[in-house]
Amino acid sequence: MLLALIAVIVLAATGVWNPFPAVWDWVDRSEPISEPDVVWQQRIGGTPKSVTFAGDAVVVEQRTRVEARALATGDQLWERKADWAAVAGADRNSVVVVGKLLVKGYEVLDPTTGVTRRRDDDAVAVWTYRNMLFDARCTEPTDCTLSAWDARGTAPLWTAFLPGVGSGLFADNPGLRGTRRLTAPRIEDGVAGPEAVPPLLGFPVDGRVHVVDTATGAVLQNVEPGREERLSVVGGRLLRISARSQDGSCYFAISGRDPATGQEVWQRSGINLRTADNAGCPQREDPQGARNVLIGVAPDAREAVLDGYDGRLLWVGDQGQKLIAVDDRYALVRAGDQRSVAARGLGTDRVLWTRPAGGKAGAALTPYAAVIADEKPSRLVALDPRNGRELAVLRTSANALAVGPTGMIIGEGREIGYVRFGGAAVTPAPPGSGGVPGPGGTNPPPGDDSTCGPKRELCPDPAGGKDG
Numbered sequence: 001m002l003l004a005l006i007a008v009i010v011l012a013a014t015g016v017w018n019p020f021p022a023v024w025d026w027v028d029r030s031e032p033i034s035e036p037d038v039v040w041q042q043r044i045g046g047t048p049k050s051v052t053f054a055g056d057a058v059v060v061e062q063r064t065r066v067e068a069r070a071l072a073t074g075d076q077l078w079e080r081k082a083d084w085a086a087v088a089g090a091d092r093n094s095v096v097v098v099g100k101l102l103v104k105g106y107e108v109l110d111p112t113t114g115v116t117r118r119r120d121d122d123a124v125a126v127w128t129y130r131n132m133l134f135d136a137r138c139t140e141p142t143d144c145t146l147s148a149w150d151a152r153g154t155a156p157l158w159t160a161f162l163p164g165v166g167s168g169l170f171a172d173n174p175g176l177r178g179t180r181r182l183t184a185p186r187i188e189d190g191v192a193g194p195e196a197v198p199p200l201l202g203f204p205v206d207g208r209v210h211v212v213d214t215a216t217g218a219v220l221q222n223v224e225p226g227r228e229e230r231l232s233v234v235g236g237r238l239l240r241i242s243a244r245s246q247d248g249s250c251y252f253a254i255s256g257r258d259p260a261t262g263q264e265v266w267q268r269s270g271i272n273l274r275t276a277d278n279a280g281c282p283q284r285e286d287p288q289g290a291r292n293v294l295i296g297v298a299p300d301a302r303e304a305v306l307d308g309y310d311g312r313l314l315w316v317g318d319q320g321q322k323l324i325a326v327d328d329r330y331a332l333v334r335a336g337d338q339r340s341v342a343a344r345g346l347g348t349d350r351v352l353w354t355r356p357a358g359g360k361a362g363a364a365l366t367p368y369a370a371v372i373a374d375e376k377p378s379r380l381v382a383l384d385p386r387n388g389r390e391l392a393v394l395r396t397s398a399n400a401l402a403v404g405p406t407g408m409i410i411g412e413g414r415e416i417g418y419v420r421f422g423g424a425a426v427t428p429a430p431p432g433s434g435g436v437p438g439p440g441g442t443n444p445p446p447g448d449d450s451t452c453g454p455k456r457e458l459c460p461d462p463a464g465g466k467d468g
Contacts, residue, residue, distance in 0.1 A: 033410060033411070034398060035395045038417030039420050040073055040074035040417060041416070042069065042074040042075075042415070043414050044414050044415075044416060046065075047062070047413060048060050048061060048416065051188070052402055053094075053409075054087050054095075054096065055071075055091050055092040055094050056072070057111040058071055058409060059111055064081060064082070065079060065080060065082060066079070066085035066098055067079040068114065078113065082098035082099065082100065083099065083171070084101065086126065086173060087194055088108075088132070088151040089131070089151030090131070090193075090194070091405070093151055094111050094151065095117060095133075095151050096110075097109075097128055099172070101171060102170075104121060105119070107120075108152075118154060120135065122137040123135035123137045124136055124170050126172050126173070127201075128173060129196060129197040130196045131196055131197055133148070133149045134148050134149070135147055143163070144161070144163070146160045146161075146203075146212065147159045147160075148217060159217065160217035160218070160219055162205060162210055163205060163210075164206060176202055176204070176233070177203075177286060178198070178201075179286055179287055179291075179294065182295070182323070182324065182364075184362025185360075186373040186399045187362055187363070187364045187371055187373050187399065187400045188401050191366060191371065191400050191401065193367075197214050198214065198233075198291065198292075199215070199236045200214065200237075201233065202232065202233030207224060207225075208222055210222050213259075220259040221259050221262065225240070228242050232286055233259075234292065235293070235307065235308025236309050237256040237259065238258075239255065239287075241253075241275055243275065243276045243282075243283050245280055250272070250276050251269075251270075252271060252272050253269045256309075265310065265311075267311070268306070268311055271298060272297040273294060289326070290365075291327065291328050292309060293308060293346070295326060298316065302319060303322070312347075314347045315344055315347075317333060324341065324361070324363045325364050325365045329346060329365075330344065330345060330352070330370070331343070332344075332365065334361065338358070338359030339356060339359075340354050340356050341363065343370065343385060352388065353387060355372075355381075358376060360375050364403075368403055370384075371400050371403060373400060378396065380398065381394070382419075382421060392419050396412075407419050408421075
């Protein structure tokens, strides 16, 4: 054995044959993180903060660095030091925006090569969307400008004045006045990737909310909330949410205002949007919801989904039912007996599909798949949200990190892997194909663009211009 070891060392030293790398790879080989196995599995340098699809690349944000990996193989394409990173754009028009904490400026990188496409040295905050990118820069604490960019653009689309951006608005995607997404164990908050830019953005500045039209940059409103109010910008409306304390309870009222005129368009009372957290009724949280819809609780404890644009009730649950995921098109609801999850089309009475699930199952809706994370046994399931067709069924304790048009990224610790969806690639359902109905209360026929949103933000520009 000693002679054999000496022979192997001599062969390795002379470059004739070196078995040691293969032996080390075998010793260091990771156990598969799911069954069936993933297309590829890679160990990264640290636990990922976020993972996002960007065309043919997968962008992995870590604590002090960001890297991109090839979607097909998982091989590393590039790596950069960065304190924060975010993806703007969609598919092959995606870019990666990176920067350092407490340092002004950012860089826009190509997701495949890591090459810097654009550099900014003055911005203090950046917001990233599927079809736009916004940044804010301040010459003085009360003298700031907001600029809008195409994801791969080299000149701003428009620039607007803001009297300060407030404390806490720095780095990537600082909080604006909108909605809070429902969360679920083992499903990352950013699993769906960047969203399409909404028609209006609400910037909190010195206790007031500045409402900005994302199509033109016009500042439509500059509103200070009342003592019992919280302001939120949802579905092209400015919502004034009041919570009044009386008899040991909170009494709620919601007023939807036209942002251009300030006139009330709709009003509802008695719906608790979960903005207040105790009997004193201070509203410290944005309402729960997603894009143009809000989630509330009726006085009889039944959950409901409201259209932020006109205040219509799009879905009201039965006693015991629990809403676990929602977007503009669908709601995923856990049954009262906690044995199944059903998908409902918003604005209709139809149950699109039902499947067994445990009482602790969580879920998320993305443009490409509905993801359900179940326990005992531990599974991740990706489904076509329109009909419940199984796209991937995994026996795994890993988390769902990102969902794209062809598959999803799962991860556990430092291990990440790519799961390809079975069958044809999933295409996002177009607006109006089973989601929020049009003004008449019924789903519009194909080709009707009445559900494009108040600023047509959900429909592409036929002229090829900016979405929205």
